[in-house]
Amino acid sequence: MKEKSLTIFDFDGTLYPINSYDSEQLLILSAAKERGVLFKKRGKHFIEQDQKGVYDDASFHHRYEKLVKQATSTMIDEVADILLSSIGKREKEALLRLSRISDLGILTCGTENIARAFLQKLGMDDSFSFIRGKRLVRNEEGIFHLLVDIAGPEDKAxxxxxxxxxxxxxxxxxxxxxxxxxxxxxxxxxxxxxxxxNRQYPFDTFPSLESAVLHSIDYLESNTRAPRSARR
Known part of the structure; x- marks a missing residue:
């Protein structure tokens, strides 16, 4: 039997606004604090190139894994704290309202570990049915390696x-x-x-997470009230 509805979110830039650095770039910067000068230069160069869109998915994943392989859970939590500082009470309340009428999930090209830490700190990890992206998994030596589920935009579709x-x-x-x-x-x-x-998209566009979520609620409630023959 089908569930009624699912609302899927991207993570980076959607559940929080990107200010200077996205979540993976912040993790690289956090990991670099514990390393030498050469590593810090490599991390900074990687971020600069990433922001210019230089890397394809495969080359990004390869370099990212190397830069964060010695990251720690504490570093991931620190990044989540930074992201959470951009989210207010109104956004959380809107998400909680939506979770009462729709399943929630995340499909991201970003890192699942960071998204999960963010949701835990938001107090909403139990409200999301799944997070799919790429996952940092620690091996027996305590080194992270990368498991990629969602490698790029087409994987989300x-x-x-x-x-x-x-x-x-x-x-x-x-x-x-x-x-x-x-x-x-x-x-x-x-x-x-x-x-x-400044950018136009062929989709309804909203200035905040709260306004998009409230529109989702209106859309779902209207769809529920509409006769089945009138639904898309």
Whole structure:
């Protein structure tokens, strides 16, 4: 039997605004604090190149794994604290309202460990049914290696398609070009622009996470009230 609805979020830039660095770049910077000058230079160069969009998915994953292999759970928590400082009570209340009428999930090209730590600190880890992205797994020597589930934008769309058997309605919320395949695969796609109005997208665009989530609630409640023949 199908569940009624699922709302899928991207992570970086969607559940929190990106200010200077995204979550993975922040983890690299945190890991670099405990390393030598050469490592710090390598980390800084990697971040500069990443922000210019130099790397494809495979080369990014290879370099990222090397830079964070000696990261710690404390470093991940520190990054989550930084991200959480951008989220207020209104955003959390809106997410909690949405969780009462829809399953929630995360499809991200980012790191699951950071997303999970963020949700735990937000007090909402139990409200999300799944987080899929790439996961840092510690081996017997205490070194992280990377397991990649969602490698790029098209994987997000494939993941949405795979969930069709379980949900009547799927909403997807992202923040930019890498989320477009996911938004197109959903029944209703939305963009959180975090007050950036300089880019136009072929989706409903909102200036904040709260406003996008409240729109999701309105959409789902309207869809529930509509006759089945009128639903998309």
């Amino acid at each position: 494939l993941a949405v398609d795979s969930l069709r058997a379980d949900y009547e309605t799927i909403i997807a919320i992202g923040d930019g070009p890498t989320d477009i395949p996911m938004l197109e695969a959903a029944d209703h796609g939305m963009i959180v622009a975090w007050n950036r109005q």
